Amino acid sequence: MSEIFVIVEHRLGEIRDITFEMLWKAGELAQKLSYTVTTIILGHELNSIVDNISDRADKIIIFDDERLKNFNADIYKEILSGLIEESKPTLTLIGNTSWGMELAPCLSVKTGLPLATDCIDIMFKDDKFIAQRQMFNGKIFSNVSFAESKECLLTIRSGVFPKDKIGDRQAEIIQKDFPLTDIPLKKNFIEFVETAAGDVDISQAELLVSVGRGIGEEENISLIKELAEALGGVVSCSRPIVDKNWLPKHLQVGTSGKSVSPKVYIAVGISGAFQHMSGASGAGIIIAVNKDPKAPIFRTADYGIVDDLFKIVPVLKEKVLELKKG
């Protein structure tokens, strides 16, 4: 029977959400196509992790070893390529995360299997698998197939599939010994560091006024600060603003920054790359101001204003101040 591999991503003893999302998609495909789902866990002291997913897969293969305590793409690659060689799973799903994107390309070269990254859906059409993905920051979609190969590797974008359980499975648990005799320790883990510490916690704010690349110049940020102040809200931003050092990292909303859940999220000059939107998905409503009517943000925002932010923001601020003066 054909098999789908799901590579479990976990960090500091906790399963990452992407793992549940991949298991949902694998489960859905397995139901439809009568495949089985096999999850693979590499790490150390994994009991609670195994318990969390034992009803979501048909088989769980566990490599529990001190030497797997920290993620290491090369060691993962060596172990997984052996397993893939042995079982020939039709699909192998890996998270499109920082770790997953270090593992998948080298695993692809090592196994000779094709790789499609950052997939937002997997379809089975005319007897072959098609990966749906985006290009040009979400402005274009593409369907990718895998030449003559029957097997492939896919990395899956975070947040596109539900975290729910699908179907009813009871996993057979298979413990394996650490299979490598020679580990070339090319890369040594030192420590984790908090990169987004700061005095303002945007994750607690009820109203966020968030600024993106569309603001153009550093001095224009004051415009956003003034609007936030008038509204009694807090300023946040998208990645390009932090990259340019115009605002500190702890104000960044998105995959690599903070996840926020305000009642209202006002996005000014933000195009709406998924890395940003995934951090804002907890917002009650999103109001977007952007002069590009094709900006992806208008696909997820509740309200949109297609206009020059420099025309809208000052008028809005004045009106709010007037109202508050009462």
Place this chain on the structure above:
Amino acid sequence: MDIVVCVKRVPLTEEVDLVIDEQKKGIKKDQLAFILNDWDNYAIEEAIILKEKYGGTVVAITVGNEDDEEVLRRSLAMGADRAIRVEVSDISRFDSLGISKILSCVVKDLPCDLVFTGVLADDDNCGIVGIMMAENLNMNHANMVTAIEIEDGKARVTSELEGGLGEISLIDLPALITIQTGINEPRYVSILGIRKAAKKELKIMNLADLGISDEELSPKTIIEEVYLPPETEGAQMLTGDPDKIASDFIEILTKKGVME
């Protein structure tokens, strides 16, 4: 510290309406402006910062046609010592694996302690080439790096993880590192600077020079079709003059209970 940086020329697509080409395999590019891929701009800057600190050379490489030399000239103007373009008239016939093989063939004959690529290219958004090169070249690697320090023949790197966490590791050189945006502040390049850099060496190689056959480069992933995003309900638009828009805006905020 000899550093090789792989760069790509990509179209600017923000605030532009993209049009699908006749074959439905890509977009029409004749009306688009092109730039150095943002991630690669940071990668070149990082290489030059390290060169200024430790000495050595910086070589910029791209795969493409004559138009793509633009990004090499920019890299030279930023401070790269020389550049190499692998002549390929249409890179869309290769997938990321093919490009990684071509670049690996160039790099394997160059002296280098570090190879940099950007994390991602702004056009295909694949993010594959760098780490595939590391595997092709059997080189140590680190992904999504936001800080690099060199100590005793090793690189101490910070990789960006999700949720505001960084992972610090120590890797032996030579190593391939994919560079994340924000790692530095790329320097400004003037037109005069680009003109001056025209004196620097820009070598052109072709696939035959590298001894790669077309067969080795045949793609394993095939773009079947590209299309515009499927229609969604989308946002409810607020329209009118700024005054009217501001009033509607405030009404929404009031309804949501965030206006006192």
